[in-house]
Amino acid sequence: MEPFDPAELPELLKLYYRRLFPYAQYYRWLNYGGVVKNYFQHREFSFTLKDDIYIRYQSFNNQSDLEKEMQKMNPYKIDIGAVYSHRPNQHNTVKLGAFQAQEKELVFDIDMTDYDDVRRCCSSADICSKCWTLMTMAIRIIDRALKEDFGFKHRLWVYSGRRGVHCWVCDESVRKLSSAVRSGIVEYLSLVKGGQDVKKKVHLSENVHPFVRKSISIIKKYFEGYALVGQDILENKESWDKILALVPETMHNDLQQNFQKHHSSLQRWEYLKKAASQCPSNIKNEKCGPWLEWEIMLQYCFPRLDINVSKGINHLLKSPFSVHPKTGRISVPIDLQKVDQFDPFAVPTISSICHELDAIFTSEAEKEENQAESDIKHRTRDYKKTSLAPYVKVFEQFLENLDKSRKGELLKKSDLQKDF
Amino acid sequence: MEFSGVKRRKPWLIGDQRKASYPHSLQFYLQPPSENISLIEFENLAIDRLKLLKSVENLGVSYVKGTELYQSKLEAEIRRLKFSYRESLEDEYEPRRKDHISHFILRLAYCQSEDLRRWFIQQEMDLLRFRFSILPKDKIQSFLQDSHLHFEAISEEEKNLREQEIIASSTSLGGPKLELEYVYKIPFADALDLFRGRKVYLENGFAYVPLKDIVAIILNEFRAKLSKALALTARSLPAVQSDERLQPLLNHLSHSYIGQDYSIQGNAGKISLDQIDSLSTKSFPPCMRQLHKALRENHHLRHGGRMQYGLFLKGIGLTLEQALQFWKQEFIKGKMDPDKFDKGYSYNIRHSFGKEGKRTDYTPFSCLKIILTNPPSQGDYHGCPFRHSDPELLKQKLQSYKITPGGISQILDLVKGTHYQVACQKYFEMTHNSRDPDLDNRRLLTACPVLGMYALPTMPTVGTIFKDIVLREQCVVETAWMVYMTGRRDLESSLEDGGTEAS
Numbered sequence A: 001m002e003p004f005d006p007a008e009l010p011e012l013l014k015l016y017y018r019r020l021f022p023y024a025q026y027y028r029w030l031n032y033g034g035v036v037k038n039y040f041q042h043r044e045f046s047f048t049l050k051d052d053i054y055i056r057y058q059s060f061n062n063q064s065d066l067e068k069e070m071q072k073m074n075p076y077k078i079d080i081g082a083v084y085s086h087r088p089n090q091h092n093t094v095k096l097g098a099f100q101a102q103e104k105e106l107v108f109d110i111d112m113t114d115y116d117d118v119r120r121c122c123s124s125a126d127i128c129s130k131c132w133t134l135m136t137m138a139i140r141i142i143d144r145a146l147k148e149d150f151g152f153k154h155r156l157w158v159y160s161g162r163r164g165v166h167c168w169v170c171d172e173s174v175r176k177l178s179s180a181v182r183s184g185i186v187e188y189l190s191l192v193k194g195g196q197d198v199k200k201k202v203h204l205s206e207n208v209h210p211f212v213r214k215s216i217s218i219i220k221k222y223f224e225g226y227a228l229v230g231q232d233i234l235e236n237k238e239s240w241d242k243i244l245a246l247v248p249e250t251m252h253n254d255l256q257q258n259f260q261k262h263h264s265s266l267q268r269w270e271y272l273k274k275a276a277s278q279c280p281s282n283i284k285n286e287k288c289g290p291w292l293e294w295e296i297m298l299q300y301c302f303p304r305l306d307i308n309v310s311k312g313i314n315h316l317l318k319s320p321f322s323v324h325p326k327t328g329r330i331s332v333p334i335d336l337q338k339v340d341q342f343d344p345f346a347v348p349t350i351s352s353i354c355h356e357l358d359a360i361f362t363s364e365a366e367k368e369e370n371q372a373e374s375d376i377k378h379r380t381r382d383y384k385k386t387s388l389a390p391y392v393k394v395f396e397q398f399l400e401n402l403d404k405s406r407k408g409e410l411l412k413k414s415d416l417q418k419d420f
Numbered sequence B: 001m002e003f004s005g006v007k008r009r010k011p012w013l014i015g016d017q018r019k020a021s022y023p024h025s026l027q028f029y030l031q032p033p034s035e036n037i038s039l040i041e042f043e044n045l046a047i048d049r050l051k052l053l054k055s056v057e058n059l060g061v062s063y064v065k066g067t068e069l070y071q072s073k074l075e076a077e078i079r080r081l082k083f084s085y086r087e088s089l090e091d092e093y094e095p096r097r098k099d100h101i102s103h104f105i106l107r108l109a110y111c112q113s114e115d116l117r118r119w120f121i122q123q124e125m126d127l128l129r130f131r132f133s134i135l136p137k138d139k140i141q142s143f144l145q146d147s148h149l150h151f152e153a154i155s156e157e158e159k160n161l162r163e164q165e166i167i168a169s170s171t172s173l174g175g176p177k178l179e180l181e182y183v184y185k186i187p188f189a190d191a192l193d194l195f196r197g198r199k200v201y202l203e204n205g206f207a208y209v210p211l212k213d214i215v216a217i218i219l220n221e222f223r224a225k226l227s228k229a230l231a232l233t234a235r236s237l238p239a240v241q242s243d244e245r246l247q248p249l250l251n252h253l254s255h256s257y258i259g260q261d262y263s264i265q266g267n268a269g270k271i272s273l274d275q276i277d278s279l280s281t282k283s284f285p286p287c288m289r290q291l292h293k294a295l296r297e298n299h300h301l302r303h304g305g306r307m308q309y310g311l312f313l314k315g316i317g318l319t320l321e322q323a324l325q326f327w328k329q330e331f332i333k334g335k336m337d338p339d340k341f342d343k344g345y346s347y348n349i350r351h352s353f354g355k356e357g358k359r360t361d362y363t364p365f366s367c368l369k370i371i372l373t374n375p376p377s378q379g380d381y382h383g384c385p386f387r388h389s390d391p392e393l394l395k396q397k398l399q400s401y402k403i404t405p406g407g408i409s410q411i412l413d414l415v416k417g418t419h420y421q422v423a424c425q426k427y428f429e430m431t432h433n434s435r436d437p438d439l440d441n442r443r444l445l446t447a448c449p450v451l452g453m454y455a456l457p458t459m460p461t462v463g464t465i466f467k468d469i470v471l472r473e474q475c476v477v478e479t480a481w482m483v484y485m486t487g488r489r490d491l492e493s494s495l496e497d498g499g500t501e502a503s
Helices: A006-020 A023-034 A063-073 A088-093 A132-149 A179-188 A210-230 A237-244 A249-261 A265-278 A290-301 A307-311 A336-341 A350-365 A371-385 A389-417 B015-021 B039-062 B068-080 B093-110 B114-133 B137-146 B156-161 B163-169 B188-195 B211-241 B247-256 B273-282 B286-298 B303-315 B320-333 B338-344 B346-352 B367-372 B391-400 B405-416 B420-432 B449-455 B462-473 B476-498
Strands: A043-049 A053-058 A077-084 A101-103 A106-111 A155-159 A164-169 B183-187 B201-203 B206-210
Touching (some): A006 A063, A006 A371, A023 A389, A053 A088, A077 A088, A106 A132, A106 A179, A106 A307, A132 A155, A179 A307, A210 A265, A210 A290, A249 A265, A350 A371, B039 B247, B068 B114, B093 B114, B093 B247, B114 B211, B137 B211, B156 B163, B163 B201, B163 B206, B183 B188, B183 B211, B188 B211, B211 B247, B273 B286, B273 B320, B303 B320, B303 B346, B320 B346, B338 B346, B367 B420, B405 B420
Antiparallel strands (some): A043 A053, A043 A077, A077 A101, A155 A164, B201 B206
């Protein structure tokens, strides 16, 4: 892959926005079938331009308007905000208090830095293939709950471009949810609680809610490979002391001694499980049995959500197909059927796809005679010739599903009204 | 048709007709009363209900809600004031009528401001919760139906399919006795207080709620409906107030309870920046003390910390200029570029002072908000130490603050019982040598408890807020106690409804 140099961004972005950004699909998404008047026109976008210039309350009349503006301003970052009561770019003309955010997708942001206390391989903005499993587990757990518990049908998962993933829930009813309900959903999905001050961040009660039980089942599939082998969380005294901090003091001596005797995290974990389920029940206020084992697994593997991202209707979140200015990677949709195989390091960077495009263009232009004709033909299918194509396909599948649902709803409504 | 033998002031309906108009001892107040009453009765009903709601408030502060002691005292109070509460009693017509009419009269008085509405809704909810809790099970269904709450019970087969899940989710079910319970299927968004704490089973967008848990949902419905109704009432209020007979009474009613307003106007510019370090150890509540320390040590605070601490500083009297200087000085020590500060952070500070955006002059967070929302994560220092810290670490912190071992164990016990604000009060007492105030029958104040509690002893400048109250109440410390006890009561009811532990 072509190495990415942030200094080249202005040039690369010019090419990207002229030839590669999938405007048609993007507009198809945010227009939501044109069912609600002005839905696209009232949507807020924000652009971050070169030199950190940040402009809010951008809005556009249609796809062509969006295209022209993006090509003109060449934004380094694009964020999507809410659908407002008026066109955001005219908000200053609206009477005070009348300009309100009305609808927005339910969004989630899962960031690898929130796991710094439990991953040994990397910290802060760094990620590697070892800790990426945390994102895989997060996607599986959260997506299952959104689909099976909440009944949400249209969920788009996107790689953020550097160290995390986003989820956009786009069902019609979901876009209308209040801030209170959004907060409630995040609370439902939260298990890891506490900051620096708190050592043990997960506490299960005796009654284990089905959501927790199902999440634990998912984690179990990955735990050995991720935690015991990859992260090696019981490798040495320094690392297993952290686990002991989560376990009743009465068990410490026994565990320390036996950990010395074993030779791998795998063995030590087996021992810990046995010890936890056997501990006598006369210990006051300390639970034994599988809860202890589960609490440790959850603290090390369960997703950590940022509630502030999800609860605000007017919150702005990085747009899919936006470029990450530091890594150059495109924020691409993730194929849920292939979540385990998703590799953030294989995601195309803006330099690599521009490079791919150049290579094709030079060879094809030699064959074309009419330059204008070739330009238009290129514009409509250029991304298809680059490594961006499969990701756009995932996006299109998502859009197909949205369309199908919409048609179904319209049919239902017209049946009720007896429209023929 | 029966004729009631007892003479009344206003015989209106007779016998079965009376029972029909008020079929239950409690109601949602969906329909306003339509009879004529005298001005004297209008006034008496209103005053009696106000007394009742104040008792509800006081009892909620003095006793843990739902306990036998609380319930027996509340029942006694309701009976004393002759309001309705129990289904099975004879001749409930008068008390129920009184309940109905007086509620609607108080709506007129208490719809007028956000504070008044909040207070009114809180007490009415507590009252309803109590009455519902003593309603016999067989009466619940008919009450729900009569109140037009469309909760559909699911069939036996549907219940059996999900038996394990429903039992595992609902802590109120005492064991595998699901056959005896009704289970209702409700859209998940209608069961917010249940699903957010994972206290109900969710499947495909629906919550499967056993009868026992319906209370939380009913109360939510009630709160939402009452809130809307109060807003509507406020709009039609001018017409009511123009009636000269009613105007003086309504004004009198709403002023007999009106909270101390913590808008900051009288306060700004009375502290200097160099006082803050010493004030932080002598007068700040532990949450702010911790934030200040973290700011000094790291020369930085994340967003949650900046909001909580920044608004507090505003509340104790920092001006915008002082605040900008304070934060900038500290952030620059952390090797932040002054330009970056101006670009990224000063906008937010001005915003919180109401100088940007929609120009709201934000008030400091109440204890309730700090305890219940936005818990701190890795790298955060905001929140309530009593709520959000590990007990071990909290103990160490208290030791470092030189609290006596006896005091520390008292505080930790309170924390275990989730009485976070009482724990904070204990901390206050331990660090300020004050006595335990007596609670009964005091007037309560609203708004920022954290500010109120700590504003008094060592900060004479902020004492100007309390000048009026001090003169009237003649006891400064007790006033502070009152201030945040308001928050405590809200907290306990929220904890009951929403729960705190993961399951």
